[in-house]
Amino acid sequence: xxxxxxxxxxxxxxxxxxxxxxxxxxxxxxxxxxxxxxxxxxxxxxxxxxxxxxxxxxxxxxxxxxxxxxxxxxxxxxxxxxxxxxxxxxxxxxxxxxxxxxxxxxxxxxxxxxxxxxxxxxxxxxxxxxxxxxxxxxxxxxxx
Numbered sequence: 001x002x003x004x005x006x007x008x009x010x011x012x013x014x015x016x017x018x019x020x021x022x023x024x025x026x027x028x029x030x031x032x033x034x035x036x037x038x039x040x041x042x043x044x045x046x047x048x049x050x051x052x053x054x055x056x057x058x059x060x061x062x063x064x065x066x067x068x069x070x071x072x073x074x075x076x077x078x079x080x081x082x083x084x085x086x087x088x089x090x091x092x093x094x095x096x097x098x099x100x101x102x103x104x105x106x107x108x109x110x111x112x113x114x115x116x117x118x119x120x121x122x123x124x125x126x127x128x129x130x131x132x133x134x135x136x137x138x139x140x141x142x143x144x
Contacts (some may be wrong), residue, residue, distance in 0.1 A: 018138050021080035027094050028085030029053040031061045042104040042133045070097035080104045091117035099124040
């Protein structure tokens with residue numbers, strides 16, 4: 001797959017990524033229903049994805065146990081996509097953790113772009129999407 005972060009990814013690549021994924025770790029997921037992270041994670045859950053909340057301030061979100069970092073997610077949980085709701089400056093560390101746990105893709109939500117994080121992930125073989133909302137892209141591709 002091409003580098004998905006530098007330019008707008010082509011729909012075929014996004015369809016493949018979202019279609020193959022089963023587990024999405026949502027970094028920065030809040031239990032507050034008015035937060036974008038909650039709304040988007042709930043949407044993903046309703047559409048068949050297992051979500052893994054990653055937030056040191058949470059214990060459980062949307063019925064799933066929360067973990068302080070990606071490195072705390074149990075080894076037997078295969079994370080396909082790491083969806084990031086953190087400041088861009090925090091993205092490189094999240095990218096390093098995504099690589100360490102063997103995630104397939106790093107997805108930086110709308111408004112989050114960090115070239116260092118993209119380089120870390122891409123050089124390790126992860127697909128990278130930056131600055132796009134996973135919900136909007138999936139909804140658009142599915143015709144929701």
